[in-house]
Amino acid sequence: MEQYEKKITDFIIMHREDFQNKLLSEAVEVAAKINDILRSGNIDLLKNAEKLVTYVVERKETELTSFAQQEGVAWAEHSLTLTLKLEWVHAIRRTLWHYLFEYDQLNTHGLSISDYRESFFQMEKRINDGIDKFLNGFFISYSAYKDELINAQRKMVEHLSVPIIPISPHIAVLPLIGVIDVYRVHTIEEKVLTDISDLKIRTLIMDLSGITDMDINVIHHFQRVLSGVSLMGCEAVITGLRAELVRKMIHFDVSFDDQASTKGTLQQTLAEYF
Incomplete structure (x- = not known):
């Protein structure tokens, strides 16, 4: 199974340029701001999308959890909007499924219908659970960072309101x-x-x-x-x-x-x- 998953990520990396173009066409609002996000927050969305896909497909849960936390902090630190992040992750999900379909079209001719169906549903659950896990970790990290920032700002204001x-x-x-x-x-x-x-x-x-x-x-x-x-x-x-x-x-x-x-x-x- 690990070899099969590695072949999928290799297939996507082999078609990296097409994958990125498809992804940008799926996330029009983000595509218009991708260079601004790179300049303001040093966040390479295309590189990070490939990283997310690799962690999800190859079931690297530890790396996925850590990556979600890093992304949440980076997004919060540079005050980037959550709507853009949601659009981007949903576009990654759709694009990933498009390339999974492309890969299966080329590599599953020897499977019976029942075997293919079972394999498909297992893959669907695994992929969607992985992306949902990323989103959950991202939002928890984003929220925790924002709460910490607000508390720090409030404490600073309160200290300024106690002028000795x-x-x-x-x-x-x-x-x-x-x-x-x-x-x-x-x-x-x-x-x-x-x-x-x-x-x-x-x-x-x-x-x-x-x-x-x-x-x-x-x-x-x-x-x-x-x-x-x-x-x-x-x-x-x-x-x-x-x-x-x-x-x-x-x-x-x-x-x-x-x-x-x-x-x-x-x-x-x-x-x-x-």
């Missing part, structure tokens, strides 16, 4: 604005504790005048952040608590008194320190 500003060798200000959710309070914790250590901050003034509300779970987590600030030998000062947030804290019987001192406004506090 040194105003003296040992005093810094952290103005917080917008919504503080569970994810962001984790970012605040990481950034605050790291910068206290790196910048040798002794007093951190955290201005909350831009925060209108916090979920009670976030408030509890924020208390733990303040405890961490204290454990690092840094004084936490909170300014600008708004009435809406104070009412919620009173309602749930929580406060920041044990973890930090509170002041009215950032301007008043800075005047006290300078």
Whole structure:
């Protein structure tokens, strides 16, 4: 069987130019952009199509899985559209079946109808399962890379939204604005504790005048952040608590008194320190 499969791939490689022309005629949209994809992403679609066909026909599952992962990352990394990939793989499937038919026309004259039918259905299942396996691995890899990229970008944005500003060798200000959710309070914790250590901050003034509300779970987590600030030998000062947030804290019987001192406004506090 392996010899038979190798003969098929040899047949396709022998007719490489015709195979590629047939493939390009089956994928009109991709054919128009094939050179752009090669330039922008260094992705040789024709070479990769031959590689995919070889792995599928010769049942090289390990290589097929690895190739699908590589293709998914490359496609995601260069922001190439999934519709083009789908069109290309479906065109490869159709072109491959065209050449399987051509090969069988030349090499199966000695088989009985029943033997030919059995061989055909086995081949059909194997080929289609292999291409489907490639597509599945490709999409998983593509999606994982995109999710990782989005998370990295989100983390970068969140870190930028926690701007710790040194105003003296040992005093810094952290103005917080917008919504503080569970994810962001984790970012605040990481950034605050790291910068206290790196910048040798002794007093951190955290201005909350831009925060209108916090979920009670976030408030509890924020208390733990303040405890961490204290454990690092840094004084936490909170300014600008708004009435809406104070009412919620009173309602749930929580406060920041044990973890930090509170002041009215950032301007008043800075005047006290300078």
